[in-house]
Amino acid sequence: MTPVPFATLGRISPGDLLDAVRSPERGGTALFLGTVRHGPDDGAVVRIEYTAYEPMLEAEFASILAEAERRWPLARVVAKHRLGEVPLGEASIGIAAAAPHRADAMAACGFVIEQAKKRLPVWKREILADGSAAWRDNLGGRTASPRPGS
Amino acid sequence: MGGLTIRCRLFARYAEVVGREEVELSLPSDALVGDAVAALRRTVPGAAILPERPLVAINQRHALPTDPLRDGDELAFLPPLAGG
Numbered sequence: 001m002t003p004v005p006f007a008t009l010g011r012i013s014p015g016d017l018l019d020a021v022r023s024p025e026r027g028g029t030a031l032f033l034g035t036v037r038h039g040p041d042d043g044a045v046v047r048i049e050y051t052a053y054e055p056m057l058e059a060e061f062a063s064i065l066a067e068a069e070r071r072w073p074l075a076r077v078v079a080k081h082r083l084g085e086v087p088l089g090e091a092s093i094g095i096a097a098a099a100p101h102r103a104d105a106m107a108a109c110g111f112v113i114e115q116a117k118k119r120l121p122v123w124k125r126e127i128l129a130d131g132s133a134a135w136r137d138n139l140g141g142r143t144a145s146p147r148p149g150s
Numbered sequence: 151m152g153g154l155t156i157r158c159r160l161f162a163r164y165a166e167v168v169g170r171e172e173v174e175l176s177l178p179s180d181a182l183v184g185d186a187v188a189a190l191r192r193t194v195p196g197a198a199i200l201p202e203r204p205l206v207a208i209n210q211r212h213a214l215p216t217d218p219l220r221d222g223d224e225l226a227f228l229p230p231l232a233g234g
Contacts, residue, residue, distance in 0.1 A: 034234050051234075053161055053226055056210035091174060091234050113234060121207065121226070123162035135163045137230035143163060144162030 006061040007054055017096035020078040028102030030109035034093040036086050044129035046149070048092075050083045050092060052123035057081065060072045064115045068097070068108045075099035075108040081122060092124075125149075152179050156222035158190055163229045164204075168196045177219065183208065184215035186225055200227065 004140055016082060036048050061079060068077045073128035077097040086092050093116065117138045127149035128132050135143045154184065158173040165171045173194055175186055183206055191197050205228040206213050 051162055053159070053207070053210070053228070056207055057233075059210050085221065096190070117234040118231070119212070120231060121161070122226050122231065122233030123229055125162070130169040135232075137232045138234065139230055139232050145163070145166060147166065 012091045012094040021076045021096045021098035026098035027122040030105040032095045033091040035091045046127050047087045049125040056121045072104045072108040099140045108111040155222045159226040183217045
């Protein structure tokens with residue numbers, strides 16, 4: 001069976017993520033959504049364009065989830081990363097983790113988002129309302145992109 | 151004698167500043183990742199702007215400057231990551 005890709009061009013459905021981890025044995029469920037936002041120094045962000053090295057994104061995400069399920073063997077974790085243009089307020093990443101108890105569900109969910117930020121080969125180009133664009137990274141870096149944003 | 155040929159992939163800001171997404175490099179057979187980075191920065195127009203020690207991946211796995219290369223490898227130059 002072909003694995004379902006972690007990357008998606010469509011909207012991330014929290015309900016689909018929750019359904020994928022739901023079971024009668026798992027009484028605690030944690031959901032994390034990362035959404036496109038205005039940061040304190042960002043100006044008016046209109047949208048973010050996400051690109052990725054997709055085969056590595058798939059391999060790395062699979063590895064992160066496998067590590068999570070080794071550390072919390074009774075947990076089930078699923079995740080999606082959106083690529084392409086993501087408008088303000090919509091989710092770029094969604095992670096759901098369910099386990100028999102809340103502590104493991106929350107720990108597994110937190111582990112996956114922290115590892116995803118460090119390891120996934122994904123890049124984002126912010127488009128501002130004035131038409132300018134900038135590359136942003138997870139270490140706080142911001143570099144102007146010479147291409148116009150619109 | 152003999153050497154190896156690798157395919158370099160550039161992404162996001164690196165592709166934007168260099169103006170290319172792929173570059174083929176021919177290197178000595180004992181070349182390490184760091185040698186490939188230096189060769190790319192030295193020989194490809196615009197690539198000198200890339201860091202001396204960028205994040206890299208060999209065949210879709212994170213790698214180090216001291217890792218060896220094999221003929222046919224895909225070496226990806228990864229700008230600072232921004233997933234999530």
